[in-house]
Amino acid sequence: MKVMAFNGSPRQEGWNTVTLLEHALQGAESAGARTELVQLYSLDFSGCISCFACKRLDREEDGVCALQDDLSPVLDRVQDCDALIIGTPVYYGTESSGTRAFLERLCFPYLKYDPDRISLFPKRINTAMIYTMNVPENKIQEMGFDQVFNMTKKFLQLHFGSCELLLSTDTLQYPDYDLYEAKMFDKEAKYQRHHQVFPQDCQRARELGKRMASSQA
Numbered sequence: 001m002k003v004m005a006f007n008g009s010p011r012q013e014g015w016n017t018v019t020l021l022e023h024a025l026q027g028a029e030s031a032g033a034r035t036e037l038v039q040l041y042s043l044d045f046s047g048c049i050s051c052f053a054c055k056r057l058d059r060e061e062d063g064v065c066a067l068q069d070d071l072s073p074v075l076d077r078v079q080d081c082d083a084l085i086i087g088t089p090v091y092y093g094t095e096s097s098g099t100r101a102f103l104e105r106l107c108f109p110y111l112k113y114d115p116d117r118i119s120l121f122p123k124r125i126n127t128a129m130i131y132t133m134n135v136p137e138n139k140i141q142e143m144g145f146d147q148v149f150n151m152t153k154k155f156l157q158l159h160f161g162s163c164e165l166l167l168s169t170d171t172l173q174y175p176d177y178d179l180y181e182a183k184m185f186d187k188e189a190k191y192q193r194h195h196q197v198f199p200q201d202c203q204r205a206r207e208l209g210k211r212m213a214s215s216q217a
């Protein structure tokens with residue numbers, strides 16, 4: 001059992017998204033999985049360029065993106081893995097641009113445009129999206145973010161199997177709120193939540209990782 005996680009935040013150490021992914025992978029490891037964490041923002045890659053090489057009838061292989069860049073070997077390794085966990089901060093109500101680019105390259109080569117077999121991914125696997133965001137939970141619906149999260153969930157289900165969502169809300173954005181524009185935030189409430197609620201989110205991530213590594217899609 002191999003579980004791959006992808007950090008779609010440019011902040012790669014100690015911040016919200018990557019911390020939750022690390023906990024998810026620890027949970028997966030506790031269930032016996034081998035794990036790999038990919039830092040998307042360390043890679044030089046682009047989103048889909050709409051070349052349609054993956055849709056050509058005379059293609060040599062199914063599910064392979066013709067673009068060659070830093071993401072190519074990563075996508076090759078996805079073919080052999082048994083669960084995918086994708087973490088992203090919410091940027092302007094959706095996934096970060098790096099995460100969007102990754103999702104395009106991950107999913108589109110497996111889309112067959114055939115009602116009898118819509119996905120070319122060779123097996124059904126568990127996937128999860130972990131979203132971290134500034135807004136509190138009660139604003140998610142009002143802002144329409146839930147529609148975005150559910151749309152991505154639907155596409156991952158279509159291509160791969162199951163998809164679970166984990167939302168971490170009202171996250172800490174700055175190490176020190178006195179140094180940055182932050183008038184609209186209650187900094188003490190932010191620090192307190194980071195110490196009291198974020199550890200619970202980490203625990204939920206750990207349980208998610210364990211579930212992903214021990215259940216069938």
Ligand SMILES: Cc1cc2nc3c(=O)[nH]c(=O)nc-3n(C[C@H](O)[C@H](O)[C@H](O)COP(=O)(O)O)c2cc1C
Nearest residue numbers: 009015016017089090091092093132133134135171
């Ligand atoms: C460019 C940018 C856009 C953002 N847009 C939103 C947003 O639309 N909604 C939201 O709740 N948070 C937004 N945020 C806040 C981040 O989603 C939040 O701080 C997140 O937890 C950061 O994750 P990280 O600590 O892993 O980098 C934005 C942050 C940045 C840098």
